[in-house]
Structure formats: structure tokens, C-alpha cells
Amino acid sequence: MIYCAPNFDQSEKKLLVESAGSIRVFFEDEIPDNKQFETFLSATICFGNVSRDWLEQTENLKWIQLESVGFGEYQNLKNAESFIMTNLKGFFSVPVAETTLAGILAFYRGTDGFAIHKHRKTWHGAALRPGLRLLQGARVLILGGGHIGRQIKKLLSAFDVQLTIYDRYQPDADISSISDLDGVIPEVNILICCLPETKETKGLLDRSRLNKLKTDALLVNVGRGSAIDEKALIQLLMEQKIGGCVLDVTQQEPIPYDHPLWMCPNTLLTQHTGGGWINENSGKINFFLENLKRFNQGNELISIVDTEKGY
Amino acid sequence: MIYCAPNFDQSEKKLLVESAGSIRVFFEDEIPDNKQFETFLSATICFGNVSRDWLEQTENLKWIQLESVGFGEYQNLKNAESFIMTNLKGFFSVPVAETTLAGILAFYRGTDGFAIHKHRKTWHGAALRPGLRLLQGARVLILGGGHIGRQIKKLLSAFDVQLTIYDRYQPDADISSISDLDGVIPEVNILICCLPETKETKGLLDRSRLNKLKTDALLVNVGRGSAIDEKALIQLLMEQKIGGCVLDVTQQEPIPYDHPLWMCPNTLLTQHTGGGWINENSGKINFFLENLKRFNQGNELISIVDTEKGY
Numbered sequence: 278m279i280y281c282a283p284n285f286d287q288s289e290k291k292l293l294v295e296s297a298g299s300i301r302v303f304f305e306d307e308i309p310d311n312k313q314f315e316t317f318l319s320a321t322i323c324f325g326n327v328s329r330d331w332l333e334q335t336e337n338l339k340w341i342q343l344e345s346v347g348f349g350e351y352q353n354l355k356n357a358e359s360f361i362m363t364n365l366k367g368f369f370s371v372p373v374a375e376t377t378l379a380g381i382l383a384f385y386r387g388t389d390g391f392a393i394h395k396h397r398k399t400w401h402g403a404a405l406r407p408g409l410r411l412l413q414g415a416r417v418l419i420l421g422g423g424h425i426g427r428q429i430k431k432l433l434s435a436f437d438v439q440l441t442i443y444d445r446y447q448p449d450a451d452i453s454s455i456s457d458l459d460g461v462i463p464e465v466n467i468l469i470c471c472l473p474e475t476k477e478t479k480g481l482l483d484r485s486r487l488n489k490l491k492t493d494a495l496l497v498n499v500g501r502g503s504a505i506d507e508k509a510l511i512q513l514l515m516e517q518k519i520g521g522c523v524l525d526v527t528q529q530e531p532i533p534y535d536h537p538l539w540m541c542p543n544t545l546l547t548q549h550t551g552g553g554w555i556n557e558n559s560g561k562i563n564f565f566l567e568n569l570k571r572f573n574q575g576n577e578l579i580s581i582v583d584t585e586k587g588y
Numbered sequence: 589m590i591y592c593a594p595n596f597d598q599s600e601k602k603l604l605v606e607s608a609g610s611i612r613v614f615f616e617d618e619i620p621d622n623k624q625f626e627t628f629l630s631a632t633i634c635f636g637n638v639s640r641d642w643l644e645q646t647e648n649l650k651w652i653q654l655e656s657v658g659f660g661e662y663q664n665l666k667n668a669e670s671f672i673m674t675n676l677k678g679f680f681s682v683p684v685a686e687t688t689l690a691g692i693l694a695f696y697r698g699t700d701g702f703a704i705h706k707h708r709k710t711w712h713g714a715a716l717r718p719g720l721r722l723l724q725g726a727r728v729l730i731l732g733g734g735h736i737g738r739q740i741k742k743l744l745s746a747f748d749v750q751l752t753i754y755d756r757y758q759p760d761a762d763i764s765s766i767s768d769l770d771g772v773i774p775e776v777n778i779l780i781c782c783l784p785e786t787k788e789t790k791g792l793l794d795r796s797r798l799n800k801l802k803t804d805a806l807l808v809n810v811g812r813g814s815a816i817d818e819k820a821l822i823q824l825l826m827e828q829k830i831g832g833c834v835l836d837v838t839q840q841e842p843i844p845y846d847h848p849l850w851m852c853p854n855t856l857l858t859q860h861t862g863g864g865w866i867n868e869n870s871g872k873i874n875f876f877l878e879n880l881k882r883f884n885q886g887n888e889l890i891s892i893v894d895t896e897k898g899y
Contacts, residue, residue: 371724372697375747379697382690386683388856392700393707395857398850400842406864413682435746436686531711539709545699546706553717 278303279569280317282325283344289558293324296566322572324565326350335360340572342565346552347501348582349474357584363568366580367424368560369552373471373499373525374428376551380523381467384495385410389545412436418465420458420481421472421500422447429469441465445477463489467497474501484509493520499551502526507538514541525551589614590880591628593636594655600869604635607877633883635876637661646671651883653876654893657863658812660785663895677891678735679875680863684782684810684836685739687862691834692778695806696721700856723747726777731769731792732811733758736782752776756788774800778808785812795820804831810862813837818849825852836862 278301281293285304294302303316305325317323317331323341329350332341338360346364351357383389387409394401415438419426422444433440443458444450452458462468468490472478482496482505490496496519498505507528513519521543530549532538538546554560568578589612592604596615605613614627616636628634628642634652640661643652649671657675662668694700698720705712726749730737733755744751754769755761763769773779779801783789793807793816801807807830809816818839824830832854841860843849849857865871879889 372720372722375693375723376697376699376720378689379693379699382686383694383699383703386687386690386858387861388687388690388694388858389699389703391856391858392694392703394859395850395855396704396707398845400859402842402859402861403864405859405861406868407866409683409687409861409865411683411865412686432746435743531713534709539706544706545702547697547699547702548705548711548713548716550698550713550716550720553714553720554722555718555720557717 278320279322279324280320280327281305282323282327283558283561285558285562289562292559293562293566297569300569322569329354332356340568340578342568343582344561347474348584349501352584354584361578362582362584363578363580364582365561365564366582368564370424370428372554372557373425373551374432376525376547377429377469377471377497377499377523378432380497380525380545380547381412381469381495383545384521384523384543385412385415412438414438415466416464417441417467417469418443418461420444420468420470420504422450423471423473425471425499426469429471438467459486459489462486463491465494466491467495469497470500470504472500472504474503479503480506482506482510487513487519490519492518495520496522497524498522499525502528502530511537511541514544517542521545523547525549589631590633590635591631591638592616593634593638594869594872596869596873600873603870604873604877608880611880633880640665643667651879651889653879655872658785659893659895660812665895668895672889673893673895674879674889674891675893676872676875677893679871681735681739683865683868684736684862685743687836687858688740688780688782688808688810688834689743691808691836691856691858692723692780692806694856695832695834695854696723696726723749725749727775728752728778728780729754729772729776731755731779731781731815732783733761734782734784736810737780740780740782749778770797770800773797774802776805777802778806780808781811781815783811783815785814790814791817793817793821798824798830801830803829806831807833808835809833810836813839813841822848822852825855828853832856834858836860 279297280303282305284306305313308316319337321337321339325344333355340361343364346366346369348364387405413436417438417440419429419442422442426442441451441461443452445453484506487509523545525547526549571578590608591614593616595617616624619627630648632648632650636655644666651672654675657677657680659675698716724747728749728751730740730753733753737753752762752772754763756764795817798820834856836858837860882889
């Protein structure tokens with residue numbers, strides 16, 4: 278049987294049940310709270326992100342399909358060897374890359390400001406023109422050459438930017454050493470971070486690296502909040518020693534009402550929606566169903582993760 | 589001598605004066621108001637957009653370099669044959685195309701909304717995800733296959749959209765007849781208008797064509813405000829019978845405080861800044877200087893316009 282944790286609508290549930298054939302599907306939101314854990318324990322397949330605590334108590338589970346790319350909360354599970362874990366690697370690359378471009382262009386072409394001007398019904402017109410920038414010719418550095426980084430590269434290709442990709446492991450990355458990275462950071466107009474959370478990426482953009490950015494540089498983070506020293510970033514933004522930032526991910530989510538990021542100038546907070554789109558749920562279900570077919574046929578699943586390595 | 593109408597800063601003026609060599613340059617903002625017209629009358633070259641009335645009284649003028657692409661205000665000049673008029677055709681295509689993409693992505697990825705959420709310090713997060721859309725796979729129609737339309741096509745190429753270009757005269761346009769246009773309008777997700785103002789384009793997007801748009805279609809106008817029946821558009825927006833719009837150009841500019849466009853939902857007003865960027869002035873000067881060199885050498889100028897045809 279399949280334990281399904283995400284909340285789906287009726288038509289999405291119908292698609293799952295029909296495609297699962299003879300395998301019964303239990304939907305968490307249809308099970309009384311006090312029966313959920315026990316139902317989960319009897320499942321051989323789990324679709325969705327259940328608690329780490331639950332996962333460590335499973336005995337029947339053979340495969341869990343996460344509904345995320347990140348799986349930091351499942352590192353060093355004591356029974357990691359007893360089941361397969363797959364994530365949605367690559368699944369969010371198109372929406373996240375489009376949000377990245379949206380954020381950069383909002384900043385370069387002033388569109389987030391126009392939303393505020395409209396809200397206030399104020400015309401600034403020609404006076405704003407010298408404040409706008411062109412992406413054409415900009416020097417861009419992407420941290421992370423995985424699915425998302427490569428999709429961002431694809432979208433940027435039409436804009437004639439000067440692009441550098443940093444990745445420690447991808448053989449086609451432009452730079453792969455920390456010393457090369459430190460050489461490029463001071464040169465870039467736009468720094469895009471789409472790194473997974475690993476021991477090596479936590480705090481990679483620390484205070485000293487952030488301080489090396491140009492005073493008009495734009496920082497974009499669509500990877501993990503932990504990659505950036507947020508306190509140092511907030512200080513740079515507040516003192517306007519950096520051009521601005523687009524943050525899809527932050528260290529605290531939701532960002533609390535009194536958090537200083539809400540007050541930072543030249544800051545666009547996309548509230549961890551970068552991977553979302555209108556057909557996200559049906560896309561996730563189709564991803565799961567493809568893996569279910571492979572699982573039933575005894576074939577290798579797509580996007581098996583190694584919880585030790587972290588990607 | 590050269591009469592220079594735009595306001596430039598000292599370094600820009602210096603570049604102009606030095607490059608003009610032995611030809612004297614008079615800057616309008618350095619001439620007392622009551623001497624400006626008389627100075628203009630003695631010039632053989634004019635850089636910038638002076639009044640139609642002034643232009644019709646010239647006797648010495650041999651060439652005017654406009655600082656715009658549009659020249660609708662100079663149609664049917666009585667002395668049009670007595671001097672050459674050049675515009676900045678192509679000059680704004682890169683910034684306007686980038687603003688077009690910025691506007692579309694702001695709408696599809698919700699970034700203009702995030703500016704407002706930040707202003708109010710409100711977290712919506714995952715609840716917003718099903719409201720976001722992907723440009724990938726969208727059906728896009730561009731009206732106008734000139735410099736701007738082609739640059740937008742170039743930028744869109746990386747996003748894997750389904751693109752149709754309508755142009756009456758460009759041989760490489762996908763469709764060129766009004767009946768084909770009327771067939772495509774009901775099918776598109778995004779309609780981008782970058783038409784010049786001519787007899788044929790005025791009011792092309794009239795009420796009946798606007799009414800044929802899908803209820804979730806996005807309309808973008810970076811051409812001329814006169815192409816659209818604005819009253820009909822406002823009604824569609826107010827009744828939410830259209831997805832939204834991005835307007836760089838409008839029939840009235842500046843848009844007055846009590847204008848209904850400020851109140852329309854799903855509307856991004858970029859306040860005719862689409863062609864602007866930080867180096868816009870030096871770019872215009874370099875364009876003028878290239879033409880000045882050609883003028884001095886007796887060669888054909890770049891971007892000579894035909895005030896009768898309108899492009």
C-alpha cells in the first residue's frame with residue numbers, strides 16, 4: 278500500500294488511485310490524526326515528506342518518494358539502508374530558473390518599483406530611466422551547476438551576458454576551486470546561488486565573500502538559505518553597500534513580521550515560491566507515477582538520493 | 589553649427605563638443621529662453637526633438653537627428669523635403685525587449701505582487717504557488733516584426749515558447765494578414781504589441797479583438813498607446829475578463845492621478861521607461877556622432893525616416 282502525505286484535490290487523488298491499480302492508496306488528509314502513524318507504518322511505499330521520527334520507525338517501507346528536492350532533514354537516518362529514497366531532482370528547475378530571471382529583470386528594469394508606484398498612483402516616468410540597467414553584457418556568476426544552474430544558464434544565453442559557472446564536481450563547470458571563486462566574486466554584476474545544502478555549501482557566502490561583492494552587485498539565492506551569512510547580507514543591504522538581492526530562500530521561513538529582511542531596501546522576497554506553478558501538483562504525481570511504474574517492474578528509480586552526501 | 593536640444597551632463601557635452609571638431613555646438617539649456625529659437629534657425633544640424641512649429645520655419649537646416657524612434661508629431665511637415673530626418677531606430681530594442689520580458693515574468697512569476705507583500709510585511713508563501721505560471725510552453729503572439737519584435741523573439745527563444753510574429757511588411761513574419769491575425773488572437777496566452785504608429789496600426793487592438801483574447805491572456809504594449817482601445821481594455825481588466833496587462837505606453841502620459849488605469853487589477857505600468865538605461869544618453873550621443881561622421885563625409889545616414897509612411 279501507498280501512504281500519500283501531500284494534500285491533493287479530488288481529481289489529483291483520482292489520477293493517483295487509478296494509476297496505482299491494485300495497490301491501495303491512503304491519503305493522510307482522509308485518515309484521523311490518531312491513525313495516521315499506524316497507517317504509515319504498514320505502508321511499503323510513501324509519497325511525500327513525513328517526519329524524520331516516523332521514518333526511523335518504519336519496518337515495512339521499501340521506497341519513499343519525497344515531494345521536494347531538499348532532504349536535509351533526513352541526513353544520517355539510523356535505518357537509511359533499509360529503504361530507497363527518491364527526490365524531485367530537476368523537477369523545479371524550469372520554474373526556479375524563470376523566477377530567477379523574473380527577479381533579476383525586476384531589479385534591472387525596475388518592475389518591482391513600478392508595482393509600488395502604481396499602488397501609490399505616482400508617475401515618475403523619464404526620471405527613472407537612468408536608474409535602469411541592461412542585463413545585456415552583465416557579468417554573471419552561478420554557484421551550482423546542477424539542474425537549476427544549467428536551466429538558468431539556458432535562459433540567460435539569449436541575453437548575451439558574460440557567464441561563469443562555479444561547481445566543485447560538474448566537469449563542465451567554468452571554475453571549481455574556492456580560490457578561483459574568490460577571484461571572480463569581486464568582478465560580477467550578478468551572483469546567483471543555486472547550491473544544495475551540504476557541509477561544503479553551508480555558509481559559503483560568508484561575511485568576507487559578501488564584502489567582496491561590487492557595491493552595485495545583485496545577489497540572488499534560489500538554492501538554500503543556509504548558504505548565506507544572512508546577518509552580514511542584511512547589514513550590506515541596510516548600508517547600501519550592495520546593489521540588492523532576490524531571495525527565494527531564507528534561514529527562517531515564514532519570515533516573521535519583525536524580521537529585518539522586510540525592511541531591507543532593494544530586496545525582493547519571493548517567499549519560497551520559485552518552484553511553484555499552476556500544474557505543480559499534477560507534475561509531482563506524474564513524477565511519482567513514473568517511479569511507481571519502475572518500482573513495480575523492478576527497474577532502477579529516477580532520482581535516488583544519497584542522504585550521506587546530501588545531493 | 590549644431591543645435592543640441594536634449595539636456596546632457598558636462599561629460600556628455602564634452603564628448604559631443606570634442607567629437608564635433610570645428611563645428612560649433614549650441615546647447616539649448618545654456619541659451620536664454622528668448623534666444624533659443626533664433627539660435628535654432630541658424631543651425632544646419634539639429635540633435636534632439638524640437639517643436640513641429642520650429643521645424644516648419646527652418647531655412648538652414650540640412651539634417652535633424654531625433655532622440656526618439658517615434659516621430660508621429662512630425663508627419664506632413666510642409667517643408668519635409670528640405671532636410672533629412674533620422675531617428676534612433678533599433679536603439680531602444682535591447683532595453684525595451686528586456687522590459688518586455690521583465691513585465692511578462694513579473695506577471696507569470698508573481699514578482700510585482702511580492703513587492704507589495706514586502707511593503708506590507710506579509711508572508712503568503714506556498715499558498716501563492718498554484719497562482720504562478722510558466723512561460724515555458726506559452727503561446728505568444730508578437731505584433732510588429734521590427735527591431736524590437738525581433739529582439740523580443742531572441743530573448744523568448746531560450747524559454748521554449750510557441751511564437752507567432754505578425755507583420756504586414758516583414759517577409760520573415762509568420763503571419764501578415766488581418767484574417768490570420770484574427771485567427772491567432774483567441775489562441776494566445778501572451779500578446780505583445782510593439783507596433784509603430786501608422787494609419788494601419790492606430791486602434792488595431794479594438795474592442796472586438798480585445799474581447800477575443802482568452803480570459804487569462806496577458807497583453808503587453810511596448811509600441812504606441814494608440815494601437816489599443818484603452819477604454820475597452822480598462823473594462824476587460826476591471827471585470828477580470830483578461831488575465832492582465834503590462835503597459836509601457838498609454839494614450840495619456842503622464843497618467844493623471846485619477847485615471848482608471850491606476851486602479852486596474854493585474855496591471856503593471858512601466859511608465860514609458862522601457863527604452864531607458866543607465867547609459868542611454870551616451871548611447872544616443874554615440875549614435876548621433878556616427879551619423880555626424882557620415883554627414884561630414886557625404887555618406888548616407890543611418891535610420892533616415894519617411895514622415896509620410898510613418899516608419
